[in-house]
Amino acid sequence: SSARIWETVQEALAAEGFRSYAVGTRGAGGTDHTPDAADYAPSNYAVDLMAVVDALGVGRFVLVGHSLGTLTAGYIARDHRERLLGLVQVAGPHPDRTGPRQAAAATPSGTTPVGAGYRPTSSEDEYAHWESQHLGLSEETRAQLRRDIDNNPEQRRTGQAAPWPGIEGVSASLDIPTLVLLGDADDVVPPSEPLRYFLEIPVAVRHLAVFHGVGHYPNAQVPKATAKTLRRFIRAQVGESV
Numbered sequence: 199s200s201a202r203i204w205e206t207v208q209e210a211l212a213a214e215g216f217r218s219y220a221v222g223t224r225g226a227g228g229t230d231h232t233p234d235a236a237d238y239a240p241s242n243y244a245v246d247l248m249a250v251v252d253a254l255g256v257g258r259f260v261l262v263g264h265s266l267g268t269l270t271a272g273y274i275a276r277d278h279r280e281r282l283l284g285l286v287q288v289a290g291p292h293p294d295r296t297g298p299r300q301a302a303a304a305t306p307s308g309t310t311p312v313g314a315g316y317r318p319t320s321s322e323d324e325y326a327h328w329e330s331q332h333l334g335l336s337e338e339t340r341a342q343l344r345r346d347i348d349n350n351p352e353q354r355r356t357g358q359a360a361p362w363p364g365i366e367g368v369s370a371s372l373d374i375p376t377l378v379l380l381g382d383a384d385d386v387v388p389p390s391e392p393l394r395y396f397l398e399i400p401v402a403v404r405h406l407a408v409f410h411g412v413g414h415y416p417n418a419q420v421p422k423a424t425a426k427t428l429r430r431f432i433r434a435q436v437g438e439s440v
Contacts, residue, residue, distance in 0.1 A: 200227030200346035207417050210425035225354035227346040238357030244273035262286040272365035284375040284436045292391040294366040318348040332418040369398040375435035377405040381412030
């Protein structure tokens with residue numbers, strides 16, 4: 199996707215005094231990209247993100263990852279734990295996945311849409327399915343976001359795929375407040391994957407939010423509810439606005 203997916207969430211956070219940055223990983227949203235698929239591993243995204251954070255002069259922060267971004271967050275939690283005030287993992291695949299995801303859940307009509315995630319759309323039905331999960335964004339932002347996805351380099355889609363070595367056990371070692379957020383109608387990442395991740399987190403620091411009837415993109419489908427959940431988690435568990 200691209201950083202644009204957070205637009206409405208960020209507006210809602212800013213209205214409550216929270217400062218946030220949405221960062222597009224390499225290859226996304228018109229950012230620079232290289233022809234080597236290996237450059238697009240989430241471990242490299244983590245290096246990029248920490249460079250951005252340092253350039254912005256941000257010290258400690260709450261890190262929010264969405265989907266593949268939860269893996270990037272996993273590498274940061276492993277290597278830069280001292281920088282994190284809290285962690286939020288939204289609709290993420292389980293880090294120990296070794297192959298393609300399970301089949302997506304079937305729709306009421308019995309068909310399984312392809313392209314609801316990060317591949318270019320190939321039919322009006324696929325676009326309509328994707329759009330239905332992004333109606334919390336403005337029409338202009340939604341159109342630009344879709345162009346971002348369709349323009350992502352193919353190397354990015356292949357280079358960031360599983361396996362993701364080195365973060366399989368990070369969840370069990372977390373010692374910072376950690377929220378796992380997901381929609382129970384996710385047909386891109388099966389809800390069982392973030393739920394399994396949640397159950398591995400130590401009980402003392404784990405928190406869970408499940409949005410009923412929401413798909414893979416709570417930040418675009420129900421952004422105001424997502425922002426409210428983030429604010430509540432940060433204020434209750436971190437104890438400060440960041």
